[in-house]
Amino acid sequence: MPFTKVPEYSAKHPKPADITYEYGTAGFRTIGENLESTVFRVGLLAALRSQSKQGQVIGVMITASHNHERDNGVKLIDPLGEMLQQSWEAYCSKLANAASDADVQSVLEEVARAEKIDTSIKAKVAYARDTRPSGPLLQGALEDGLEALNVEATNYGIISTPQLHYIVRCLNTAGTRAAYGEPTETGYNAKYGSAYLRLVEGKEKPTTLHIDAANGVGAPQVRKLAESINSPYFNIEVHNHDTETLGKLNIDCGADYVKSNQRQPAGVTLIPGGRYCSFDGDADRIVFYYADEAGRFHLLDGDKIATLVATSASVQTAYANGSSTSFIKDSLKLPTVFAKTGVKHLHHEAEKMAIGVYFEANGHGTVLFNPSAVTALTNATPTSPAQADAIERLWALRDLINESVGDAMSDMLLVETILICKQWTLADWDQAYTDLPSRLLKVVVNDRSVFQTTNAEQTLTSPAGLQDVVDSIVAKFPKGRSFVRPSGTEDAVRVYAEAATRHDCDQLAYTVAGAVFDKAGGRGERPAE
Numbered sequence: 024m025p026f027t028k029v030p031e032y033s034a035k036h037p038k039p040a041d042i043t044y045e046y047g048t049a050g051f052r053t054i055g056e057n058l059e060s061t062v063f064r065v066g067l068l069a070a071l072r073s074q075s076k077q078g079q080v081i082g083v084m085i086t087a088s089h090n091h092e093r094d095n096g097v098k099l100i101d102p103l104g105e106m107l108q109q110s111w112e113a114y115c116s117k118l119a120n121a122a123s124d125a126d127v128q129s130v131l132e133e134v135a136r137a138e139k140i141d142t143s144i145k146a147k148v149a150y151a152r153d154t155r156p157s158g159p160l161l162q163g164a165l166e167d168g169l170e171a172l173n174v175e176a177t178n179y180g181i182i183s184t185p186q187l188h189y190i191v192r193c194l195n196t197a198g199t200r201a202a203y204g205e206p207t208e209t210g211y212n213a214k215y216g217s218a219y220l221r222l223v224e225g226k227e228k229p230t231t232l233h234i235d236a237a238n239g240v241g242a243p244q245v246r247k248l249a250e251s252i253n254s255p256y257f258n259i260e261v262h263n264h265d266t267e268t269l270g271k272l273n274i275d276c277g278a279d280y281v282k283s284n285q286r287q288p289a290g291v292t293l294i295p296g297g298r299y300c301s302f303d304g305d306a307d308r309i310v311f312y313y314a315d316e317a318g319r320f321h322l323l324d325g326d327k328i329a330t331l332v333a334t335s336a337s338v339q340t341a342y343a344n345g346s347s348t349s350f351i352k353d354s355l356k357l358p359t360v361f362a363k364t365g366v367k368h369l370h371h372e373a374e375k376m377a378i379g380v381y382f383e384a385n386g387h388g389t390v391l392f393n394p395s396a397v398t399a400l401t402n403a404t405p406t407s408p409a410q411a412d413a414i415e416r417l418w419a420l421r422d423l424i425n426e427s428v429g430d431a432m433s434d435m436l437l438v439e440t441i442l443i444c445k446q447w448t449l450a451d452w453d454q455a456y457t458d459l460p461s462r463l464l465k466v467v468v469n470d471r472s473v474f475q476t477t478n479a480e481q482t483l484t485s486p487a488g489l490q491d492v493v494d495s496i497v498a499k500f501p502k503g504r505s506f507v508r509p510s511g512t513e514d515a516v517r518v519y520a521e522a523a524t525r526h527d528c529d530q531l532a533y534t535v536a537g538a539v540f541d542k543a544g545g546r547g548e549r550p551a552e
């Protein structure tokens with residue numbers, strides 16, 4: 024029997040009795056030291072997932088991305104580098120919560136039966152982790168899970184999340200017409216670096232780009248990318264690059280900090296005219312920013328990136344600033360649709376479009392070329408040198424984009440390319456439309472699972488009556504919009520608000536957050552301005 028060794032291995036990684044795990048927005052996320060049994064079990068499920076895909080390589084990434092350093096997480100990556108098929112998320116949660124070692128074996132048998140898996144197929148898994156201190160322990164647990172099912176496993180070390188997505192896609196497309204590139208760090212740098220140079224060489228050179236790497240894995244990786252590009256067209260200075268000192272990851276820096284606090288990260292002094300961006304802890308998000316002549320901070324977030332990149336269509340979440348949505352619809356005259364928070368939801372919507380641009384306001388996103396667009400490009404016969412050049416540039420653009428997932432480094436090169444081609448400063452880019460003031464708050468409650476939503480997470484269906492309260496508060500503020508949803512990566516409820524003025528927006532956000540706190544079991548400090 025294929026699973027007979029499982030209970031013995033499982034006994035080395037016992038599940039804490041009092042914790043219930045859930046495969047959330049981006050896999051499992053919680054305090055790192057509580058994740059050992061879960062990561063072990065994800066290793067087991069990765070094997071089955073690979074077998075269900077006839078032995079294609081499945082990725083396992085150990086990271087908690089933008090979350091606190093004490094947290095960690097784990098997620099599965101499907102063969103084309105996309106997020107795990109959603110119907111398998113329930114298996115993940117069920118396996119993670121199996122009470123005994125024997126139950127772990129039974130759940131695996133159940134999944135194998137339900138999915139009609141041929142367990143004689145050799146399973147293959149590629150795995151990596153970020154720089155978190157709990158990473159080595161969790162990696163050990165994962166390796167036990169892989170060993171228990173005799174998986175052919177490859178460790179890609181400490182790399183960014185999007186690099187692992189890229190590698191998985193490369194491994195599974197090697198030798199086919201859809202070959203994506205060399206499945207190595209060097210191959211990644213060569214592919215994106217050379218596409219970038221194909222697009223920008225000959226244009227005016229950009230000034231230095233200052234990168235806040237959140238003291239995470241993006242710091243060493245972006246330096247290697249720069250070494251590979253080795254050109255005055257990519258002149259960077261990396262800040263917050265300390266991946267050694269404990270307690271620094273994502274603290275007062277990184278894309279999430281900059282977006283949430285609407286201010287520059289610690290360790291970076293903004294000089295008017297300077298160009299700045301921030302990655303998050305595993306380099307799958309990016310936001311840009313600058314200071315104007317008066318020293319005022321200006322943020323260019325995922326919405327601004329989407330509008331810069333939008334050429335065909337774009338997908339947003341409820342967090343998208345109302346101004347960006349009107350700009351895409353009314354000025355660019357492009358369709359825009361809304362999806363639930365989580366790259367996994369946006370990705371599927373964008374796949375339906377010929378060229379789909381999707382970005383979350385927090386800086387997660389990418390561009391997808393669907394097969395019809397690729398075929399059209401392949402069959403295009405240029406009738407002039409200008410057309411031939413345009414076609415070549417579209418191919419280079421496709422090579423520049425990490426289609427498997429949102430990727431801070433590839434998105435950074437994409438934005439740089441557009442700015443260089445347009446000869447735009449960050450301030451020029453910012454002129455396209457003015458964001459409505461917005462605010463994102465966190466409320467800690469006794470039980471966030473009572474929060475349920477509909478309408479792409481913009482309307483609460485539970486707790487009963489709370490949406491009416493939110494609506495009545497919103498109605499008092501010109502251009503007011505607010506919604507409440509449970510986080511899928513942190514133990515908190517998120518409150519988003521926007522309104523015509525900064526003062527109104529803050530009042531709206533704190534009033535809604537206060538109502539959530541009072542009516543739905545708030546814990547700790549009541550949110551206040």
Ligand code: G16
Binds near residue numbers: 087307
């Ligand atoms: C993850 C997801 C994102 C999501 C974010 C916050 O980001 O990949 O799609 O927007 O969590 O999700 P939530 O509001 O449900 O906590 P990351 O950068 O942590 O991987």
